[in-house]
């Protein structure tokens with residue numbers, strides 16, 4: 001157990017109801033629990049079943065399930081963003097807001113010292129009344145926060161933000177490379193749309209940050225230092241960084257259900273593709289992607305949700321695809337154990353949407369990285385990896401947003417061809433960054449300092 005002051009903390013966690021948010025909150029909980037502190041983790045009932053295997057310290061981390069109220073327009077039983085399409089998530093925010101009384105009752109009963117939250121902008125109001133410190137913990141990149149949800153963005157209250165306004169960077173934004181191209185700015189237009197009852201996404205997130213005692217971001221100074229400083233200046237608050245907070249590899253890892261099949265291929269020859277927990281492609285784009293994989297001539301494993309209007313991936317396969325690729329490729333429509341697959345010696349390339357979780361997992365792997373971002377934050381994460389760190393390549397898209405089988409296969413081949421200059425460069429840079437991120441005290445150093453800061457925060461409270 002890491003050394004720290006003797007003050008034992010009790011922390012409540014209340015992440016947005018999405019796997020890409022609850023999972024990193026749980027990784028953070030594990031790190032805090034490992035240092036001897038108690039966690040009450042508040043989440044939808046169904047999500048508890050999905051996440052409990054990631055709870056590495058059940059003696060310290062207790063799940064507290066919520067009943068998610070039904071909101072008109074959501075499918076019956078929907079509890080997390082993975083249960084619904086992206087177009088409905090604003091309704092899930094209403095459902096989250098309607099759990100306020102349940103959450104307040106938990107706080108009254110459990111009396112935590114600190115609460116971590118992200119999308120629930122009303123948490124600081126409850127916390128202040130009960131003498132609990134509130135930390136707005138962001139599990140997306142500092143870049144995506146700094147470009148979209150800072151006071152300098154000045155989103156109009158009475159109308160939707162225009163494309164021209166979105167093209168302008170917020171005053172003082174510190175990067176000229178981690179930006180959206182002009183045909184991509186629409187991916188941010190959601191910030192002025194409702195997200196919850198009578199509140200826009202922008203107002204929700206900026207309120208969540210303004211009202212907090214501390215802003216925290218799951219990133220590191222080495223990669224996003226300037227952007228984190230900008231966030232601190234914008235909100236006039238200290239910004240605590242947790243570092244990447246990835247789980248330690250299990251001592252005796254299960255090999256996972258795909259290991260035997262993967263074992264049959266040459267080391268580093270397999271290309272793995274997954275687009276996180278939310279992306280659902282249109283059928284034509286899904287088929288184009290598969291045909292791109294067919295073109296590369298390498299073995300592949302694709303784990304994507306069935307495309308729009310299809311119940312299964314099988315019914316969306318291009319004609320004759322299965323017969324042509326035979327044993328060389330598999331297309332799965334369900335959840336796979338991504339971290340285990342990325343660590344398998346046969347897997348040499350990861351084609352990802354660059355969701356923030358997948359971004360860290362790709363950096364910590366030995367795989368070449370090919371990126372096909374979809375949402376605004378994924379595009380910015382991609383720019384960070386491609387333009388700043390030069391550890392990955394991005395698949396070229398047309399202005400319409402469409403990517404072709406040719407552009408996909410070109411990007412994959414560029415990193416899988418051992419003599420390709422770009423492939424050699426990204427591999428070398430990736431290895432350097434991996435050395436930094438995986439060095440013995442890198443992550444634990446961030447966490448020790450972070451937990452120390454939490455204790456100081458509570459001690460100041462007690463002395464006051």
Ligand SMILES: O=c1ccn([C@@H]2O[C@H](COP(=O)(O)OP(=O)(O)O[C@H]3OC[C@@H](O)[C@H](O)[C@H]3O)[C@@H](O)[C@H]2O)c(=O)[nH]1
Nearest residue numbers: 020274276277278303335336337338339355356357358
């Ligand atoms: O089949 C799968 C797919 C995904 N996963 C895991 O699920 C997690 C996905 O998280 P990501 O952040 O990459 O992607 P998501 O799309 O789920 O995240 C969401 O929240 C974070 C934002 O940055 C993303 O833009 C948003 O889409 C990863 O830890 C990944 O290992 C699996 O284990 N199996």
